[in-house]
Amino acid sequence: MGSSGDVNWKLEDHPKLPKGKTIGLIVLDGWGESDPDQYNCIHKAPTPAMDSLKNGRPDTWRLIKAHGTAVGLPSEDDMGNSEVGHNALGAGRIYAQGAKLVDQALASGKIYEDEGFKYISESFEKGTVHLIGLLSDGGVHSRLDQVQLLLKGFAERGAKRIRVHILTDGRDVLDGSSVGFVETLEGDLAALRSKGVDAQVASGGGRMYVTMDRYENDWTVVKRGWDAQVLGEAPHKFKSALEAVKTLRAEPGANDQYLPPFVIVDDSGKAVGPIVDGDAVVTFNFRADRMVMHAKALEYEDFDKFDRVRVPKIRYAGMLQYDGELKLPSRYLVSPPLIDRTSGEYLAHNGIRTFACSETVKFGHVTFFWNGNRSGYFNEKLEEYVEIPSDSGISFNVQPKMKALEIGEKARDAILSGKFDQVRVNLPNGDMVGHTGDIEATVVACEAADLAVRTILDAIEKVGGIYVVTADHGNAEDMVKRDKSGKPALDKEGNLQILTSHTLKPVPIAIGGPGLSAGVRFRQDIETPGLANVAATVMNLHGFVAPSDYETSLIEVVDK
Numbered sequence: 240m241g242s243s244g245d246v247n248w249k250l251e252d253h254p255k256l257p258k259g260k261t262i263g264l265i266v267l268d269g270w271g272e273s274d275p276d277q278y279n280c281i282h283k284a285p286t287p288a289m290d291s292l293k294n295g296r297p298d299t300w301r302l303i304k305a306h307g308t309a310v311g312l313p314s315e316d317d318m319g320n321s322e323v324g325h326n327a328l329g330a331g332r333i334y335a336q337g338a339k340l341v342d343q344a345l346a347s348g349k350i351y352e353d354e355g356f357k358y359i360s361e362s363f364e365k366g367t368v369h370l371i372g373l374l375s376d377g378g379v380h381s382r383l384d385q386v387q388l389l390l391k392g393f394a395e396r397g398a399k400r401i402r403v404h405i406l407t408d409g410r411d412v413l414d415g416s417s418v419g420f421v422e423t424l425e426g427d428l429a430a431l432r433s434k435g436v437d438a439q440v441a442s443g444g445g446r447m448y449v450t451m452d453r454y455e456n457d458w459t460v461v462k463r464g465w466d467a468q469v470l471g472e473a474p475h476k477f478k479s480a481l482e483a484v485k486t487l488r489a490e491p492g493a494n495d496q497y498l499p500p501f502v503i504v505d506d507s508g509k510a511v512g513p514i515v516d517g518d519a520v521v522t523f524n525f526r527a528d529r530m531v532m533h534a535k536a537l538e539y540e541d542f543d544k545f546d547r548v549r550v551p552k553i554r555y556a557g558m559l560q561y562d563g564e565l566k567l568p569s570r571y572l573v574s575p576p577l578i579d580r581t582s583g584e585y586l587a588h589n590g591i592r593t594f595a596c597s598e599t600v601k602f603g604h605v606t607f608f609w610n611g612n613r614s615g616y617f618n619e620k621l622e623e624y625v626e627i628p629s630d631s632g633i634s635f636n637v638q639p640k641m642k643a644l645e646i647g648e649k650a651r652d653a654i655l656s657g658k659f660d661q662v663r664v665n666l667p668n669g670d671m672v673g674h675t676g677d678i679e680a681t682v683v684a685c686e687a688a689d690l691a692v693r694t695i696l697d698a699i700e701k702v703g704g705i706y707v708v709t710a711d712h713g714n715a716e717d718m719v720k721r722d723k724s725g726k727p728a729l730d731k732e733g734n735l736q737i738l739t740s741h742t743l744k745p746v747p748i749a750i751g752g753p754g755l756s757a758g759v760r761f762r763q764d765i766e767t768p769g770l771a772n773v774a775a776t777v778m779n780l781h782g783f784v785a786p787s788d789y790e791t792s793l794i795e796v797v798d799k
């Protein structure tokens with residue numbers, strides 16, 4: 240990482256703002272600003288705490304950008320997501336993110352010149368190359384067009400046998416879209432076969448049930464993927480991926496995010512693509528959080544999270560390196576963004592005592608992502624990170640309140656303890672429940688998050704502190720797909736299309752509390768500010784001037 244010795248970590252004193260105020264920093268996950276209608280769950284939910292920050296307070300409430308180029312994504316059509324959002328919030332600068340770096344490496348061909356590709360391509364002659372990842376064009380964890388280019392590139396460079404292990408999405412894209420993505424992939428694989436490459440899909444399953452768990456919430460999810468991908472074992476067996484997805488989707492209540500694991504078998508019933516000694520494996524997701532557990536299973540010799548049964552000797556590379564601190568995986572096709580000198584690291588060097596908390600499903604967001612994809616503390620004497628265990632094995636519309644109350648109380652206690660200067664939380668409800676597509680449950684989720692906000696604001700009030708309330712991207716504020724004019728878009732049968740994904744909407748930011756100096760207000764002269772402007776703002780509120788290359792602070796101090 241970039242914590243090089245020659246960095247001057249000392250932050251200058253802010254000329255006007257005092258030090259020593261406790262800051263409550265709240266990130267509402269998946270909480271954007273949109274028109275108030277019946278598909279806006281934040282509007283439908285009673286949210287008195289959030290409303291009180293906005294109404295009648297133009298100087299201390301505003302909107303900021305949370306998607307597209309403002310957070311380092313390739314285009315303005317890219318919705319925001321937690322990784323890029325928290326990276327920007329914590330790092331205070333905009334970095335070209337994984338999606339864009341992979342695009343560039345593919346376009347220039349550099350991806351095939353670097354060590355990672357050379358390493359895996361050693362297996363092309365005698366072994367099979369397996370590609371594992373999320374099959375959609377969501378652009379949050381992976382993108383289908385990148386997979387298509389990789390398949391072509393591998394075949395042109397000598398891959399003789401290719402197996403693809405797919406994870407269906409339905410979370411960053413519409414539920415049901417898996418079928419179309421599989422059709423596209425099957426078309427590409429058929430084209431490769433016509434050129435003499437033995438290429439097919441070998442296994443699959445829904446992303447939330449197979450492989451893509453995160454932050455060690457539920458290892459059985461990773462195990463299901465291992466069994467299908469490596470051992471060639473799954474409860475469902477099909478002759479083709481298209482048949483698999485179509486059949487499994489026809490089950491009552493089926494959903495792309497949660498399709499059960501399946502393997503593709505040949506006429507004799509044998510799995511067509513288990514991973515064996517001498518093979519190469521590429522995980523093609525560029526995003527880190529939901530690949531780290533899987534990468535550990537693929538790479539670590541000592542591994543005790545589940546019984547792997549058989550551990551093939553493979554050449555493994557990630558699309559990116561997913562954890563810079565753990566150097567995991569050790570081989571990768573594209574170098575990840577080098578996010579250095581994050582606000583967390585600066586503040587630790589300047590004596591700021593930080594408490595960070597969320598529940599498991601978002602814990603790494605306010606720690607790992609916030610700190611530039613770095614796990615662990617900068618200074619364990621000054622920092623405390625608390626993870627509240629999430630419910631596991633359920634879809635969050637069943638428990639939409641999640642652990643909001645507990646997070647609120649932990650933050651309250653940390654604020655009242657006087658032991659911390661910054662108390663930072665992520666409240667996951669709007670996002671995690673929004674992803675289920677269950678509108679009623681999402682309304683309950685938003686109310687629960689708002690109650691937690693209230694608890695934290697009350698504690699800040701008691702200690703004379705400052706609050707900063709914002710969000711990482713939209714989700715719960717818009718739950719339907721819309722046409723160009725903004726009206727709900729209906730499918731061919733005339734049904735509403737429920738939007739489970741994030742959105743392109745801006746997010747609110749509010750500052751206030753008894754510790755906020757008179758005369759502090761949001762500047763109006765910054766052109767399209769975004770999440771990356773928050774870090775400098777928070778540094779100011781701690782009484783420091785931000786480093787000069789940080790995106791500018793959102794606030795100014797006028798004489799009162």
Ligand SMILES: O=C(O)[C@@H](CO)OP(=O)(O)O
Nearest residue numbers: 320321322379410411670
């Ligand atoms: O659940 C996730 O992995 C993503 C959506 O794919 O959501 P978020 O970016 O909010 O973590």
Ligand SMILES: [Mn+2]
Nearest residue numbers: 268269321711
């Ligand atoms: Mn998020």
Ligand SMILES: [Mn+2]
Nearest residue numbers: 269670671674
């Ligand atoms: Mn999300």
